Amino acid sequence: MTQENAQQINLLNIAGNNAGNKIQINHGNSGQSDSDNDAQNDAENKIRDVIIAGSGPAGYTAAIYLGRAGYKPLVIAGALTPGGQLVNTTEVENYPGFPDGVMGPDLMDSMQKQAEKFGAEIVFDDVVSVDFGDGSDAGALKTVTCDQGEVYQAPAIVVTTGSNVRKLGVPGEKEYSGKGVSYCATCDGFFFRGKPIVVVGGGDSAFTDAEFLTRFGSSVTLIHRREEFRAAKILVERAKANDKMSFILDSVVDKISGENGSAKSATVRNVKTGETTEVPAAGVFVAIGNTPATEFLNGALELDEKGYIKVDGASTRTSLPGVFAAGDVVDSVYRQAVSAAGMGCRAALDAQEYLDSIK
Numbered sequence: 300m301t302q303e304n305a306q307q308i309n310l311l312n313i314a315g316n317n318a319g320n321k322i323q324i325n326h327g328n329s330g331q332s333d334s335d336n337d338a339q340n341d342a343e344n345k346i347r348d349v350i351i352a353g354s355g356p357a358g359y360t361a362a363i364y365l366g367r368a369g370y371k372p373l374v375i376a377g378a379l380t381p382g383g384q385l386v387n388t389t390e391v392e393n394y395p396g397f398p399d400g401v402m403g404p405d406l407m408d409s410m411q412k413q414a415e416k417f418g419a420e421i422v423f424d425d426v427v428s429v430d431f432g433d434g435s436d437a438g439a440l441k442t443v444t445c446d447q448g449e450v451y452q453a454p455a456i457v458v459t460t461g462s463n464v465r466k467l468g469v470p471g472e473k474e475y476s477g478k479g480v481s482y483c484a485t486c487d488g489f490f491f492r493g494k495p496i497v498v499v500g501g502g503d504s505a506f507t508d509a510e511f512l513t514r515f516g517s518s519v520t521l522i523h524r525r526e527e528f529r530a531a532k533i534l535v536e537r538a539k540a541n542d543k544m545s546f547i548l549d550s551v552v553d554k555i556s557g558e559n560g561s562a563k564s565a566t567v568r569n570v571k572t573g574e575t576t577e578v579p580a581a582g583v584f585v586a587i588g589n590t591p592a593t594e595f596l597n598g599a600l601e602l603d604e605k606g607y608i609k610v611d612g613a614s615t616r617t618s619l620p621g622v623f624a625a626g627d628v629v630d631s632v633y634r635q636a637v638s639a640a641g642m643g644c645r646a647a648l649d650a651q652e653y654l655d656s657i658k
């Protein structure tokens with residue numbers, strides 16, 4: 300650790316023991332002008348003990364735990380969708396503690412208030428670039444730059460920037476989103492008991508979703524733009540053996556239509572013949588992939604082949620010491636609010652252990 304960093308960490312430790320206070324740094328630089336001092340104070344006020352990028356269930360849970368541990372986390376919440384994916388949905392029925400369900404935006408609003416109650420500071424901006432160093436200097440400050448130009452530093456960073464579902468981009472998709480169109484079979488399958496369902500996609504997720512949805516739907520029609528599937532053979536075979544499932548291949552969805560405010564059918568076009576068919580669909584589940592929000596990292600952390608942040612085993616430790624990651628930005632499998640929140644908790648505990656180790 301450099302002498303400068305050791306001094307900063309020491310001061311950060313003091314701040315960590317005084318949750319709620321701004322970091323006070325006294326350099327005794329009496330020979331400097333007022334404007335020099337102002338510039339220096341401004342820079343120093345941008346140093347935090349821990350920065351959390353992202354404000355979904357993972358980010359706010361990490362903020363709650365770190366706040367309660369005596370730190371004053373800075374949450375860089377994102378400019379477009381602070382609160383994360385649940386802000387774009389209606390009723391959440393599977394988050395524990397809400398027997399009557401809870402509206403996604405209300406749940407995220409409560410998480411934000413809970414994080415603020417324990418001292419989290421929230422900035423509604425996007426991280427556009429990072430400098431995390433090369434990991435050789437234990438406890439070194441890491442730098443994040445925001446879209447509005449603010450630059451913040453901290454020895455510990457928690458990345459919880461989630462992922463974005465890929466959309467079809469067809470008429471009716473937006474209009475019936477949450478009213479038949481869904482991007483999460485685990486979350487919404489239950490709402491389509493006894494109704495016809497369409498699943499769009501040809502990979503593992505599409506097949507897993509389709510099979511799960513046969514528990515609820517009167518029928519499940521899988522629509523795929525090619526003749527061959529990318530999904531594992533065993534998943535394809537199981538689906539083909541399922542009486543409730545049928546397949547429309549070499550075809551794409553051109554439009555989603557509705558009635559009385561809910562989805563009713565999908566217009567499906569065969570890409571080889573151009574022929575169109577109207578397929579009944581109270582539920583249209585789009586399973587064409589997710590894009591993890593990792594672009595801003597620009598190679599700073601190791602990612603897997605799909606672009607998700609790699610972590611060390613069951614921990615949230617990334618390829619660089621002091622940088623942790625949690626939620627959908629790591630997890631391409633479970634992708635649930637409660638699993639993201641659980642991982643946010645683990646990231647906070649990992650970050651705490653790291654901050655203790657560099658004291």
Ligand SMILES: Cc1cc2nc3c(=O)[nH]c(=O)nc-3n(C[C@H](O)[C@H](O)[C@H](O)COP(=O)(O)OP(=O)(O)OC[C@H]3O[C@@H](n4cnc5c(N)ncnc54)[C@H](O)[C@@H]3O)c2cc1C
Pocket residue numbers: 352353354355356357358375376377378379380381382383384385387388390391392393394424425426427459460461462464482483486487592595625626627628634635636637639640
């Ligand atoms: C329509 C829909 C309905 C769903 N319904 C359910 C449900 O009923 N039950 C359930 O358990 N799960 C549901 N899910 C899944 C659930 O929302 C996610 O698993 C969960 O939100 C993931 O949490 P997260 O904290 O990892 O990331 P997200 O919720 O994706 O949050 C990511 C955060 O990072 C921010 N961000 C992104 N890039 C940057 C950046 N560069 N700088 C700063 N901030 C950034 C975003 O603004 C956002 O605040 C649903 C998902 C969708 C899309």
